[in-house]
Amino acid sequence: MDFLSRFYSSSIGRKFFVAGAGLSLCGFLILHLSGNLLIFKGPGAFNHFAKTLDSNPLILPAELILAGFFLLHIVIALIVRYHNYQARPIGYARYSVKGGRTWGSRTMTATALIVLAFLVIHLKDFRFGNRSEGVYQLVVSCLKNLYYAVFYILAMLSLSLHLSHGFQSAFQTFGLNHPKYTPAIKALGYLFALVIGLGFASIPLWIMMGWIK
């Protein structure tokens, strides 16, 4: 396994881990969102789905693996960030280069930290919160709080911004860049970021508007 540790200790290898874990998490986001959207079908469907999930014996190992991906993504990205910070000890008085830099790419660390903060609160309130009255009721009662809902929406917009760069960037890291398909990957990345962001944000929005009670 020597080659793996050498792979990990290389700049390209580290990015590969971040990208791989990131894309896997994108898959999780799709699953999570599909489940969440059941909320629009009413408390019955949503709570039933939650219960089915909770009672599945595979949920614990799945959650552990998921946590592993999160940790891998976050920890290695922070290590990369630290190395990058060190690579330019003295900065520029003025820095103007744009190139492929987008709002998404520039704010990767900031959006990551917001999403991380959200994740912690989110886990505390929903995963480990009081689910006795049903998850539907738990969600609605939390998000009725205006501040909570606004924070939720902002966090989802951050996630969206994070994905707008992260999704397409992962493909470049895997070495997939060709005029034949790269424009499609980019478009797909933006679409994905939009769908995930709006999809998750729609729930607090609907609750704020009083459309979900």
Next chain:
Amino acid sequence: MDKMSLDSKIPAGPIQEKWDRHRFDLKLVNPANKRKFEILIVGTGLAGSSAAASLAELGYRVKVFCLQDSPRRAHSIAAQGGINAAKNYPNDGDSIWRLFYDTVKGGDFRAREANVYRLAQISSHIIDHCAALGVPFAREYGGTLANRSFGGAQVSRTFYARGQTGQQLLLGAYSALMRQVGQGSVQMFPRREMMDLIVSGGAARGIVCRNLVTGKMESYAGDAVLMCSGGYGNVFYLSTNAASCNVGATWRAHKKGAYFANPCFTQIHPTCVPVSGSHQSKLTLMSESLRNDGRVWVPKDPKDKRSPDQIPEADRDYYLERRYPSFGNLVPRDVASRAAKAMIDEGRGVGPTGLSVYLDFSDAIKRLGESSIREKYGNLFDMYYHITDENPYRVPMRIYPAVHYTMGGLWVDYNLMTTIPGLFCLGEANFSDHGANRLGASALMQGLADGYFIIPYTLGGYLAQAKLPKLDASAAEFKEAEILATEKIKKLLGIKGKKTAADFHKSLGKLMWDDCGMARNEKGLKNLLSKIPEMREEFWKNLTVTGSGEELNQALEKAGRVADYLEFAELLAKDALHREESCGGHFREEYQTPDGEAKRDDEKFSYAAAWEFTGVGKEPSLHKEPLTFDSVHLAQRNYQ
């Protein structure tokens, strides 16, 4: 003047067999002994890099020095057009003999036949080796190498990599060099300037360098020294050469006893972007390949100041096509440059300064389409646009001749050894195989031939028979040279006058261009020879250099190089004055045919003039190497 002739060590036998026989006759160094020899190489252009790589591959220990921050910056990188080789891939009648013949004739019969023949023989191997090194040469659709016709050749023998052939060949040689650096067989010393050559026991045994970052003097001892430091075109201040191209290394070797040959053979390239103002630091070359599709013209009437698109065909003078119907726009460089000068002297020059002629692509664009022209010359057109803010796809380019290449250099024998045993000189720095005029795409060929395929043999031949006592860099010779070099630095810093080195360089350049440029005459040269010593005197009284010698000090570096030019320029002018004939790049107005072509004097001047240094400002002594032409019939060049 000394009439002593020089031993060029040309091997006996028929010209086709000389190199083979010579390689057999040269003594060999035992493979196990090669690592006992230390070779010092000054310069990392095509010649230096290729020599360093090849010698290290053989097992020699090599140290390489260059001025820039990396060996890859050497000015070979700027060569655009291509590299000649007698491959005859296009099946259009090329052969070793034809390349040899064209080069001797193109050089106006002032090159050494045996060297030129060897160059033509080696040319094909260079292409093979460069391709193996991964140089991305242009290809045909079937995957074979593409060729183009270049610089007046009537066969297509020029290999190229877009308009960046020099870059790609240099990066190829650089990669071979860096491979040896990685393996530890070459030690690379960038940002070093050679201050002096160490001659001990009658042989070149080392160099003293200034570390340009720390200012420290450093001594390096070796068993042989290779000068690969390029040409001296910057003596004219404005040239197509890079800022750091200078005569320093060769001049300093010349002062230690290496003869300097044919310094007056300087090449003026016809297609450069014209001068725009006095601030200008360099001139930019537009590849000669442009003349394959561009047509050169000026208005027929000197008073015609209309914009070029308003001038109808009937009022244009395509003077190259008119004067040289069979070669047209593809006449050799010296001929094209002089013709442009003649037009400008007649007052028919164009552009805001009147110092340019048109190079027009409109016919080619009509015939081949803009996209085809873009594919061939896109990068050159972009470069022109960057500089002039004019779009050459719409308006004709304006071009003017500029100093480009210097055929003269340290005199070397057939083994590329100078008159100092153990001091070899390769590439543009030697007086070379190009005679009085170099053909397009031949400089790259010569630099790489010298480095890859000649020096590995001839250096071995020298080392195998030389009896070299042990010498290391702590020897007294080195300490003395270090002290002298340090004193020179102190002297430059201590003048504290009013004029900068650039001021002197500009004034010298203007003098040189006016009196020793495209056309020369006795009166002008004598005027020049009276002014150079005055300027040199003023330099040493009125120069200003700030800072100290113990730091990175670019003003100081510049001053040292200008000091050399002020000495060297005098030799160049003397050589031009003594050569009472016109040949190649050397055009003496007194010696021309009635229709204005160069008139050679084979009776009196069929020799290479090798000058021996006798002291600054003192009359140098002349040594002649007679040139005989057994294989190519001496003839007046005729491109009509």
Next chain:
Amino acid sequence: MKFFLEVWRQKNAKVQGGLVRYEVVGITPEMSILETLDVLNEQLLEKNEEPIAFDSDCREGICGMCSLVINGYPHGPEKASTSCELRMRHFKDGQTIIIEPFRAKAFPVLRDLVVDRSAFDRVMAAGGFISVNTGNAPDANSILISKKTADKAMDAAACIGCGACVAACPNAAAMLFVAAKISHLALMPQGASERDERVLNMRAQMDKEGFGHCANEYACEAACPKEIKVSHIAKLNREFLRAVFCSDK
């Protein structure tokens, strides 16, 4: 034209530096930014002040020696241009122009605007070559390379090694420089036999020199005076993955 130049001045590698403001007059639109510095330097020399040290050599955009960050852009705001090719006509009369050295841990400042880019040479020495000794080559036409491949290799080989990619990269990564060489040599059949060692060794040296990680923001591509594409970085990533997972290395 008249300009105000704010130039980074630093005596040597050991001391701290800072921006110093100068006024320079008598500039014409066709002058380059380097010629503007030349003029300023002559003015400084005449006042017996030390001129600004900066690297430049060929002054026609091919040697890769010039290395200025001009108003926040490596080689200035013009596309596909080196510092030496940047003409003053692109600036407004009276404008303030900030000139800084390339910034990266791997490119320490030696003086003023001069930086040490020998890290690039060491990366090249680690594997940026094809191991063939002089004299070993077969006939050049015995290796057929399609025009398309040769053109693609040439696109990558056009790199001038200036380091603008590193200067532009928010993370001071050298991926575009390394990728250009990897891609050039991997595309050529001559270079294929060493492709695994090459990418492993060059990558290792690149990291050792202290360059940052690629974050796929493509600032390098925007700054590259030779317009080398980031698709070569993707190729470098592929080559690396191949070498790690599919070779015996």
